[in-house]
Amino acid sequence: MESSINEFFRNVLGDRTPVADQLENIHGLAWAVVDPELLDLCRLRVAMLLGCRSELEILNSDLSSEKVASLSQWSSSSLFNECEMSCLRFTEEFIVDVSSIPDSSAFAVRDRLGDEGFVNFVNALLVVEQRIRLQIVWGKLSQEVSA
């Protein structure tokens, strides 16, 4: 399924292969520098908030189905540890208003992942978010063109 998303981007980008190559490269690196289960939780939450069905249909890690089913209630669920909750809070604030994320949310993530882990997490989240937003916008444009 992940390969079909890469295929989608390659189809849209056409002969602009360097752009598609770089997008695949940063996406792969994002999953290499952040714990895949943690990033997968955040990716799914972004997809839920933005309404990206294609991303909700895939899993990029060994995340349990129980956690996935409880993800929209993460703040009151006992399934999520402190690190996951901190990252999910940060993710939601990142999606809603990236320039207004409070220190408390940022420091909660940094304190759990460390300085480098925090920087990698934010960069990886940026890649995941951009990729999802591109899928949504380009998907809609493709529908309009083919209608």
Next chain:
Amino acid sequence: MTRSQRVAAANFDSTFREALSLWQEEVVQLGLIDPVTTEVVRLRCAEHHDCYT
């Protein structure tokens, strides 16, 4: 809104950072959008992301 510095300046994971730079370079080199529109969008994104660099 006031914010504290969140991480000390350091060269974290240069591979990932360089890859992000390469991606952005490829994107801005796309020539289908006129330069003025591209710049307006870039500035709007910088403001949205609170980026002053």
